[in-house]
Amino acid sequence: MTDCPDGLMRDLLPEYAVGVTGVDDAARVSAHLATCEACRAELALLKQARAGLSLGVPRMDVAAIVSALPAPATASRPLRAAPRWTIGRHVWQFATAAGLVLLVGGGLIWQRDRAAPTALVADTAAVATATEEPVAVTPASAESGISFGGGLSDLSLEDLQALLGQMDSLKTLPSTDPESMTPVIAMNEGGTTP
Amino acid sequence: MSETDRDADAQADEALISRWLGGDQRAATQIVERHAQALARYAASQGVRDGIEELVQDTFVRAFHAMESFRAESSLRTWLFTILKRLVLDRQRAERRQRNQVELDEGHAVQEFDALDGMVADEAMLRVRQAVARLSPLQREVFTLRVTEGLPYTEIAKVVGSTEGACRVHYHSAMRAVKEFLSDD
Numbered sequence: 379m380t381d382c383p384d385g386l387m388r389d390l391l392p393e394y395a396v397g398v399t400g401v402d403d404a405a406r407v408s409a410h411l412a413t414c415e416a417c418r419a420e421l422a423l424l425k426q427a428r429a430g431l432s433l434g435v436p437r438m439d440v441a442a443i444v445s446a447l448p449a450p451a452t453a454s455r456p457l458r459a460a461p462r463w464t465i466g467r468h469v470w471q472f473a474t475a476a477g478l479v480l481l482v483g484g485g486l487i488w489q490r491d492r493a494a495p496t497a498l499v500a501d502t503a504a505v506a507t508a509t510e511e512p513v514a515v516t517p518a519s520a521e522s523g524i525s526f527g528g529g530l531s532d533l534s535l536e537d538l539q540a541l542l543g544q545m546d547s548l549k550t551l552p553s554t555d556p557e558s559m560t561p562v563i564a565m566n567e568g569g570t571t572p
Numbered sequence: 573m574s575e576t577d578r579d580a581d582a583q584a585d586e587a588l589i590s591r592w593l594g595g596d597q598r599a600a601t602q603i604v605e606r607h608a609q610a611l612a613r614y615a616a617s618q619g620v621r622d623g624i625e626e627l628v629q630d631t632f633v634r635a636f637h638a639m640e641s642f643r644a645e646s647s648l649r650t651w652l653f654t655i656l657k658r659l660v661l662d663r664q665r666a667e668r669r670q671r672n673q674v675e676l677d678e679g680h681a682v683q684e685f686d687a688l689d690g691m692v693a694d695e696a697m698l699r700v701r702q703a704v705a706r707l708s709p710l711q712r713e714v715f716t717l718r719v720t721e722g723l724p725y726t727e728i729a730k731v732v733g734s735t736e737g738a739c740r741v742h743y744h745s746a747m748r749a750v751k752e753f754l755s756d757d
């Protein structure tokens with residue numbers, strides 16, 4: 379069996395045999411195969427090899443495998459490495475952070491004006507109760523170590539970025555990733571899969 | 573597969589992982605469906621004959637436990653292959669210890685890969701299997717990943733711990749050896 383001198387074409391043949399070639403490449407390979415006997419022979423060999431190497435491989439029982447898998451982790455977070463979200467996520471995180479600071483800060487000012495002037499360092503859980511707002515803050519966030527002692531204007535850019543970092547680990551915040559938003563909330567309420 | 577197609581494929585996996593991390597258990601089924609059979613083929617190519625199902629299941633269990641650490645620097649399938657490979661090596665080491673045998677000699681490995689327990693199969697397919705069984709372990713691994721899964725050299729390199737260029741050379745050397753073996757008939 380002679381080898382085709384077109385190395386690029388030969389490199390594409392295994393993917394073509396498996397059927398994972400892109401549309402453009404597939405068309406190029408098909409056109410080449412029509413004129414190249416060496417590649418036709420190699421393709422036949424590849425298909426034979428693939429079938430041969432699959433001999434004796436048992437069919438996997440998907441349901442059985444899935445039944446052995448752990449439930450999704452309670453500390454669920456969307457994928458970090460998906461580059462298409464990177465910019466958008468940060469912008470939204472920043473907006474969410476700023477919004478929460480304003481909301482909590484506003485609540486604090488309102489609370490301070492209304493009642494106790496000593497409440498300068500906020501207990502976020504207490505804030506949520508006192509304001510009776512449907513804010514997505516639960517007692518768990520009281521452990522987060524985030525302090526809203528000063529107003530937003532007191533915070534430097536570094537402070538805000540540090541706050542963002544802390545908020546990242548705050549499990550009670552809804553994700554900014556639209557695909558995982560609902561399940562995250564549901565899990566925090568129910569503690570199990572939806 | 574073009575880069576665009578690969579991106580789409582990787583994005584499909586990433587979306588499923590995000591859904592699962594977000595609490596959607598059905599996404600796990602889809603992930604398993606997409607990769608289980610390829611893992612089984614890879615296990616077989618590594619000389620595993622008994623307990624392929626358990627091995628593939630263990631691979632998924634470990635992967636799902638560590639899913640939050642998956643960074644998509646490689647494809648999900650490549651990551652799964654590397655987990656399975658570690659499990660196979662662990663298992664082979666344990667078996668070797670059990671047999672009190674220092675190292676599997678190459679001949680033994682060939683026999684393990686080649687044996688089909690009297691399964692009825694097409695003669696031409698059996699000949700190709702014999703040809704592949706005679707490759708070096710590394711050539712066989714590269715050739716199998718390329719031929720059975722169509723894995724790109726960049727991903728094969730990550731699984732076998734080599735470079736893209738070296739994998740390309742291994743593949744073409746393997747192909748030449750297979751053709752020579754078959755033409756010797």
Ligand SMILES: [Zn+2]
Nearest residue numbers: 382384414417
């Ligand atoms: Zn050709």
